[in-house]
Amino acid sequence: MSGPPILEGMARVLLVEDDPNVRNALILALKGRDHEVESAASGEEGLELLTRFAADVVVLDLMLPGIDGFEVCRRIRATTSTSIVMLSARGDDFDVVGGLEAGADDYVVKPVRPQVLEARIRAVLRRTESVASPVETYGTLRVDRASLTVSRNGRRIALPPMELRLLLHLSAIPGQVFSRQQLLESVWDHDYLGDSRLVDACVQRLRSKIEDVPAEPKYVQTVRGFGYRFGPV
Amino acid sequence: MSGPPILEGMARVLLVEDDPNVRNALILALKGRDHEVESAASGEEGLELLTRFAADVVVLDLMLPGIDGFEVCRRIRATTSTSIVMLSARGDDFDVVGGLEAGADDYVVKPVRPQVLEARIRAVLRRTESVASPVETYGTLRVDRASLTVSRNGRRIALPPMELRLLLHLSAIPGQVFSRQQLLESVWDHDYLGDSRLVDACVQRLRSKIEDVPAEPKYVQTVRGFGYRFGPV
DNA sequence: GAAGCTATTACAGGTTCATGACATGGCGTG
DNA sequence: CACGCCATGTCATGAACCTGTAATAGCTTC
Known part of the structure; x- marks a missing residue:
């Protein structure tokens, strides 16, 4: 879906996160590291955006208003192969296995240090772009x-x-x-x-x-x- | 949160301190050493600023009107990994462990010599940024x-x-x-x-x-x- | 040549980790 | 509902390996 990245090590990221604070912080952090970022505050919005924005990776919060992260994940997977990094709050008793089974490529626990998130994004992209198989x-x-x-x-x-x-x-x-x-x-x-x-x-x-x-x-x-x-x- | 510093050894600093005298003195000192500085007089203001200003490090006074330093610290940590240097007045019987548990990276006791504060800022940044270029x-x-x-x-x-x-x-x-x-x-x-x-x-x-x-x-x-x-x- | 600083080496106490045993608690099964 | 299995967290033990210290030798500077 997404074509090669604009620059080596730089990615188009779609961030789906409803908390404006977390969203803004992560947008800043990712842009500061030269990624191109689009964001959505709900699953619906995210899915809609994805039809116009050729993201390399979707960073997807689990707890969302409306359809939840799992469902968004499955719907993305149904049509595209865009990489997905799940984001879950500590204590959500997030079922990793379930998340990965829904098609996520990796998951990260909030609060997350931006360096960590970025490292996982890079790792996911490395994996998917070189091998095309998980x-x-x-x-x-x-x-x-x-x-x-x-x-x-x-x-x-x-x-x-x-x-x-x-x-x-x-x-x-x-x-x-x-x-x-x-x-x-x-x-x-x-x-x-x-x-x-x-x-x-x-x-x-x-x-x-x-x-x-x-x-x-x-x-x-x-x-x-x-x-x-x-x-x- | 912030990406690479503008120049080696130079940092974007957010200073949260209610005492105007201390605040101005530290702003002067830090700017004199080529740091980029934004300041806030309260925790609320600081948190708000942080969503717009991509600070590398937050220098955070402990005694603040409204929400106190610990709480500000925790809220910053909830969303970002921006480094935090706590500032406490001598005799505040500041609990170092508590401060560090709240997520501070370092703490400094007031009155503080600007060189000392700057050295701690540098030290904290070195620690967190050494992750970046492997x-x-x-x-x-x-x-x-x-x-x-x-x-x-x-x-x-x-x-x-x-x-x-x-x-x-x-x-x-x-x-x-x-x-x-x-x-x-x-x-x-x-x-x-x-x-x-x-x-x-x-x-x-x-x-x-x-x-x-x-x-x-x-x-x-x-x-x-x-x-x-x-x-x- | 003397004083002050640094290099080199040895050693004993202390720290860190691997390993295996044990208790707890959840989950599925009977 | 009771039972048993398995996964997980905690703990004790022992071995390997660091590390801090101290003593001595070497080098620089004045």
Whole structure:
């Protein structure tokens, strides 16, 4: 639908968000980073705009007046292949699996730091523009973001929700180091500050399933003193 | 929220402070250092301004008429990631932890010397903006700030946390001389005054790993009597 | 040559992370 | 409704690895 971006690294973004404060803040942030931005305050408006504005990516709030984000997502998917990044407020008890099944390419938890949102937008565009398929293969590991399945050496691996969310989040931006705090915020929706080793435990369980040699992790790497990163780097 | 600064080291500052004397003094001081400054006399006004002015950092007084600094801080955080430096009068028995939990990035006690405030602003911006441009190459040395990896001549170098933090900090502003005291504060979070030779030791260890000839350091240079500087000559 | 500053090295205490066990609670099933 | 399974969060343990400190040697400057 959208053609190549005007400039490398620059995207046409359609922002669908009803809260004017959040909307304006994100518009400013994205424009400040040289993206072209159009915005809508409701799902209807967003869908209408999309027929005229060739967006590369739609940033879609979940809680909208009228038809909600899920439905908007499905309708966009019904006609176009525009990438979709979902935006959910912390505590919405947002069902990630449901969101991604509705056709979203990624999701971000509010309040979101604009750098983070922009990083996810870039990552989504990188993925969709290079491969044109949401399936990615890293070594022996295959992650399918459409069907939410993971397999190693062709054999399907069943992952519990939290481990899947963690893997999807990390692998969305390979190489990027995420602190435990960041992961707690964006994967768990937690906002407590207590340094818990919760992330470690989940990483550990994930490794035991996806790594060939869990003791020498290839995919989910520890960055001592900082956090974790998805390899292979 | 804001995109890259107009010029290196220059920032868009939103100052929220009700006392006109303090406000004007700080405006003068910051403008004198080439920052772009907008100001507000109340929290409401500040929040409103922020939807139009793409600030890099908000300098926020704690005691404000109407909604107080903490609340303003939380509301800013709810929508943006603009850095926040809190300003509190001595004796306000300001709860640092509370402030930082509300989302502040740093705090400064009034009366504040403009140089100090400016230094904290710079420090805060360095921290948040170092995310933006991930990979930099200096001679044979490559520093990737996203994956937190360092390589020399293409070969990966493993660095322990403190050495990595030191390198990231120094290389963020090549050529800038940092005193040991500055480094202790910003890299180590220490605020003790005991001049320990801790920095020297860490520099030494870092050199042994990244320098081709550790005895003739090319990247981490000693500035006798002052401190250290990063620079591929 | 002396004083002051920095490099170099060694070492012990401390921190961080992996690992596995355990408790809790939700969810589906019988 | 009761049961059991599984996912998840918490905790204790141990090992590997840093890091701060101190002691000594080397270099610069006056």
